[in-house]
Each structure stands twice: as C-alpha cells, then as structure tokens.
Amino acid sequence: MPHVLVLNASYEPLGVVPVRRALVLLLHDKAVALEHSGLLLRSATRVIPAPSVVRLKRFVPVPYRTAVPLTRRALFARDGGRCAYCGAVATSVDHVVPRSRGGAHAWENVVAACRRCNHVKADRQVAELGWRLRHPPGPPSGLAWRIIGTGHRDPRWMPYLRPYGADEALARFEGTPL
Structure with a gap:
C-alpha cells in the first residue's frame, strides 16, 4: 500500500501516513491533496485519485524535537x-x-x-x-531525515522536502537496503 507525505498548513513536513489515513483526512475536509500518485481508489459511488502529498488546512503546532529518532x-x-x-x-x-x-x-x-x-x-x-571509522558517527539533522528515515520514498515528495535538507539525506539514502 502506498504512503502519503503529510504537510502542515505552512508546508512543513509532518510525517508519512498510509494512503487510507490520508484519504480520511481528505474526506473529512481536513486536508487538500497537492500531488496524486496516479492510482484510483474506488467505492460503490465514487472514484477518488489516491494522493501522494497532502497539506493540512489548519496549522498543527508541533512540539520542538531536537533529535531524529534512532532507528x-x-x-x-x-x-x-x-x-x-x-x-x-x-x-x-x-x-x-x-x-x-x-x-x-x-x-x-x-x-x-x-x-x-x-x-x-x-x-x-x-x-x-587499529581500525578507523570512515566517518565520525553523529545524529543526522534536518526535518527531511524524519521522512526519509522511515524508508518510504516517492519522487513527488522532493519539492516539498528539498528546503529541509532532503537532497543530502536522499543522496546518503540511495542504495540503502530496506
């Protein structure tokens, strides 16, 4: 099942949710679809394009998080x-x-x-x-790591993640075994 990038009303990335959760946000008029995945979701009476990126209509205050979770x-x-x-x-x-x-x-x-x-x-x-580390270990920084570190990737997310350091994060992530 595809995953959807959720953005705050300020276009700040909040997280990744299953397409089903994103669809509920859209149907309850709490979010707007910014990008579509190309898939169609069908019910008995409606056909809805599956979203790839949604933006919340109201701003959700997010507590300041200093560190990326270690997973x-x-x-x-x-x-x-x-x-x-x-x-x-x-x-x-x-x-x-x-x-x-x-x-x-x-x-x-x-x-x-x-x-x-x-x-x-x-x-x-x-x-x-007598070994040496190739790079000194340390925490990654930037909001993009919260999204890219989940393992779910979609090229349609890049324009929304780029201001938050996605290029560096994705460059390191390419080729990573999931």
Missing part, C-alpha cells in the same frame, strides 16, 4: 548502507564503544557495519584493533 532504517540511511569500517554493504548495527564496556545506544556511538567487521570487532573498541 535501524535511519541509521542505514545516515551511513548510506555501507560499513563504517570497510565500506562494504552493511547488514548489521555496531556500537563503536561496546555496550558491555559502557557504550550508549546513541547516534554518536552506533554505526552500520558489515557482518564480517561486526564479527571481528566483537566487544572490542576500534582503537584496540
């Missing part, structure tokens, strides 16, 4: 689907400072890793092995 998809998006140690295709998550040695499960300590590097590193620190 597997968002982590692989940040690291471009590549191992932080050798650059191979990443298949697992690794803690730079192992949790058994007091490392936190936070953006600054978690990287994507290939199975081989994760197995060799085990519960040791990077310096003990």
Whole structure:
C-alpha cells in the first residue's frame, strides 16, 4: 500500500501516513491533496485519485524535537548502507564503544557495519584493533531525515522536502537496503 507525505498548513513536513489515513483526512475536509500518485481508489459511488502529498488546512503546532529518532532504517540511511569500517554493504548495527564496556545506544556511538567487521570487532573498541571509522558517527539533522528515515520514498515528495535538507539525506539514502 502506498504512503502519503503529510504537510502542515505552512508546508512543513509532518510525517508519512498510509494512503487510507490520508484519504480520511481528505474526506473529512481536513486536508487538500497537492500531488496524486496516479492510482484510483474506488467505492460503490465514487472514484477518488489516491494522493501522494497532502497539506493540512489548519496549522498543527508541533512540539520542538531536537533529535531524529534512532532507528535501524535511519541509521542505514545516515551511513548510506555501507560499513563504517570497510565500506562494504552493511547488514548489521555496531556500537563503536561496546555496550558491555559502557557504550550508549546513541547516534554518536552506533554505526552500520558489515557482518564480517561486526564479527571481528566483537566487544572490542576500534582503537584496540587499529581500525578507523570512515566517518565520525553523529545524529543526522534536518526535518527531511524524519521522512526519509522511515524508508518510504516517492519522487513527488522532493519539492516539498528539498528546503529541509532532503537532497543530502536522499543522496546518503540511495542504495540503502530496506
């Protein structure tokens, strides 16, 4: 089932919802469709084009969120689907400072890793092995990461996400295994 980008009345991206939820927003006259996916949704009496992007009619105040949630998809998006140690295709998550040695499960300590590097590193620190990280880990920034990190992508969303850093986020996300 396709997903729909939901924008605030100010065109700020809020999130991604299933097309069914977006259709309910449209039918209750709470949102306006800005882009259509090309699919048609049929009922006994109506045919409605499925939306791809909807904008709420009323502004919804969103609490200020300082950090992007740490999820597997968002982590692989940040690291471009590549191992932080050798650059191979990443298949697992690794803690730079192992949790058994007091490392936190936070953006600054978690990287994507290939199975081989994760197995060799085990519960040791990077310096003990003489390895180097390709990029220092850190939290991604920008509203676009909240959308792109969900794993749902649609090219029709780009004009609405571009002002919020979508080009950089999507460039890293391309080729990421979902």
